[in-house]
Amino acid sequence: MRTFNPEGHTAHAFDVELNDVKHKVMTMGGLVESMVHNGLQAVLAMDESLGLQVMEDDHQANQFELDIDEDCTRILARRQPAASDLRLVITIIKTITDLERIGDEAEKLGRIGVKLSGESNVPTYYNDLHHLGEHVKGMLRDALDAFTRMDVEAAFHTAARDEAIDKEYANFSRLLISHMMENPANISHALDVSWCARSLERIADHACNICEYVIYLVEGKDIRHSNLDEMRKKLL
Amino acid sequence: MNKENTVPALDLEQDTPTEQTIEEIVASLGDTVGQTRVDNPKMSVSNVDVFYADKQAIFGVDLDIANNEVISMIGPSGCGKSTLLRCLNRMNDTIPICRVTGDITLDGEGIYSKDTDPVLLRARVGMVFQKPNPFPKSIYENVAYGPRLHGLNRNRADLDDIVVNSLRKAGIYEEVKNRLDDAGTSLSGGQQQRLCIARTIACSPEVILMDEPCSALDPIATAKIEELIDELRENYAIAIVTHSMQQAARVSQRTAYFHLGKLVEVGDTDTIFTNPRHELTENYITGRFG
Numbered sequence: 365m366r367t368f369n370p371e372g373h374t375a376h377a378f379d380v381e382l383n384d385v386k387h388k389v390m391t392m393g394g395l396v397e398s399m400v401h402n403g404l405q406a407v408l409a410m411d412e413s414l415g416l417q418v419m420e421d422d423h424q425a426n427q428f429e430l431d432i433d434e435d436c437t438r439i440l441a442r443r444q445p446a447a448s449d450l451r452l453v454i455t456i457i458k459t460i461t462d463l464e465r466i467g468d469e470a471e472k473l474g475r476i477g478v479k480l481s482g483e484s485n486v487p488t489y490y491n492d493l494h495h496l497g498e499h500v501k502g503m504l505r506d507a508l509d510a511f512t513r514m515d516v517e518a519a520f521h522t523a524a525r526d527e528a529i530d531k532e533y534a535n536f537s538r539l540l541i542s543h544m545m546e547n548p549a550n551i552s553h554a555l556d557v558s559w560c561a562r563s564l565e566r567i568a569d570h571a572c573n574i575c576e577y578v579i580y581l582v583e584g585k586d587i588r589h590s591n592l593d594e595m596r597k598k599l600l
Numbered sequence: 601m602n603k604e605n606t607v608p609a610l611d612l613e614q615d616t617p618t619e620q621t622i623e624e625i626v627a628s629l630g631d632t633v634g635q636t637r638v639d640n641p642k643m644s645v646s647n648v649d650v651f652y653a654d655k656q657a658i659f660g661v662d663l664d665i666a667n668n669e670v671i672s673m674i675g676p677s678g679c680g681k682s683t684l685l686r687c688l689n690r691m692n693d694t695i696p697i698c699r700v701t702g703d704i705t706l707d708g709e710g711i712y713s714k715d716t717d718p719v720l721l722r723a724r725v726g727m728v729f730q731k732p733n734p735f736p737k738s739i740y741e742n743v744a745y746g747p748r749l750h751g752l753n754r755n756r757a758d759l760d761d762i763v764v765n766s767l768r769k770a771g772i773y774e775e776v777k778n779r780l781d782d783a784g785t786s787l788s789g790g791q792q793q794r795l796c797i798a799r800t801i802a803c804s805p806e807v808i809l810m811d812e813p814c815s816a817l818d819p820i821a822t823a824k825i826e827e828l829i830d831e832l833r834e835n836y837a838i839a840i841v842t843h844s845m846q847q848a849a850r851v852s853q854r855t856a857y858f859h860l861g862k863l864v865e866v867g868d869t870d871t872i873f874t875n876p877r878h879e880l881t882e883n884y885i886t887g888r889f890g
Contacts, residue, residue: 447886584875
């Protein structure tokens with residue numbers, strides 16, 4: 365597999381610009397990762413203040429997106445990057461869109477956490493939500509790690525986990541439906557939790573996208589909209 | 601001797617402080633990456649070596665030039681791209697110490713064979729140079745010179761047609777139609793370059809070679825020449841040497857990257873500029889050279 369190094373330009377200022385923008389993406393990644401953690405926690409603990417904090421953090425994530433977009437536009441205009449530099453800038457532009465949307469999903473989790481605060485009963489299906497949440501958080505963390513290290517191998521294995529999360533989400537949705545059918549009084553709460561699960565599943569999709577961008581960046585191969593077998597073939 | 605051809609040795613000393621000879625370094629570059637051959641090539645370069653006295657400037661290059669296509673040749677100074685370009689219409693014949701081995705064909709016929717008249721060859725394979733070099737004659741005479749020399753016109757009316765058509769194709773006719781008797785040198789740099797292109801076209805070439813045609817021009821004149829190159833592609837095979845990678849990316853369909861006299865990689869311009877396969881190509885087009 366190929367390696368990727370954003371440094372070594374004859375114009376050192378270009379190295380600095382690319383590294384700066386890459387670091388900003390990593391910081392933004394750290395922010396949305398903590399937002400997802402806190403959003404999930406706000407729902408599970410029905411914690412209003414934590415939920416409000418996530419909603420507040422979303423403004424910061426949005427601002428990151430604007431700043432990084434501007435940096436990338438400037439680099440495109442002034443440096444006219446080619447080959448791996450071009451792929452890096454494209455990858456960053458696409459990655460921050462997914463990160464911003466992850467932030468939006470985390471914000472939804474926080475909002476539901478605020479809404480649920482004051483509830484006293486902890487439903488049994490919270491364990492399953494917790495389980496799904498941990499899987500998604502792990503996948504997001506590994507996707508961000510793969511981005512940081514520009515690691516194709518890790519990106520591929522992380523992207524491959526999306527399927528398992530989709531299945532877990534489907535199972536969890538069925539579980540929620542059975543709870544709603546059992547007792548219509550559960551419907552309102554179960555619907556909120558269903559939205560949370562939906563957000564988590566979407567976050568995993570965005571993490572999967574980030575892994576695909578990493579593969580594009582390093583290998584120059586576009587493996588989007590491929591199943592695992594097709595991905596493997598394209599990467600061989 | 602052109603100054604550029606003396607550069608490889610200097611570059612080599614700077615880049616490789618080791619004891620390696622240029623031959624060893626070139627051998628370490630491996631085979632050319634990408635498709636050197638195309639279907640129905642207009643010109644075909646096979647296993648060409650070029651020497652300036654005992655110094656080798658080009659190492660075993662294979663490359664096809666296709667009809668209706670612009671191929672750009674890029675690479676650092678001294679990489680042999682201009683040397684190879686000049687081999688394509690035997691301009692190197694004018695350098696006594698230059699020796700070319702291997703085969704170069706035009707429509708399947710060897711251009712270095714004894715039967716080939718270099719003057720006729722240069723009518724079929726025209727060349728545009730880095731600096732606009734109009735003859736110290738009128739605009740009309742600049743364009744008429746070639747056709748008259750090659751006897752392409754039967755009478756004055758024919759010649760007038762050739763001149764007007766050539767100036768039109770070169771996109772300069774509207775600017776000079778009322779001053780055809782003015783000196784060619786009275787035009788601006790960009791206009792002079794288009795006049796030189798008109799002069800080349802007037803000989804009805806099949807291939808046009810361009811050696812950094814825009815390096816002495818401002819961005820507007822450059823844009824006009826690039827637009828012209830794109831139009832000329834419909835009727836000619838074009839090979840262009842350029843130091844501007846953006847220009848190569850803009851005007852060409854295929855790109856060839858040279859390094860130390862070796863063709864390192866050739867491929868679709870789209871691929872070369874987004875995902876080159878050879879590390880040296882990547883380093884060069886991303887500005888990581890030297």
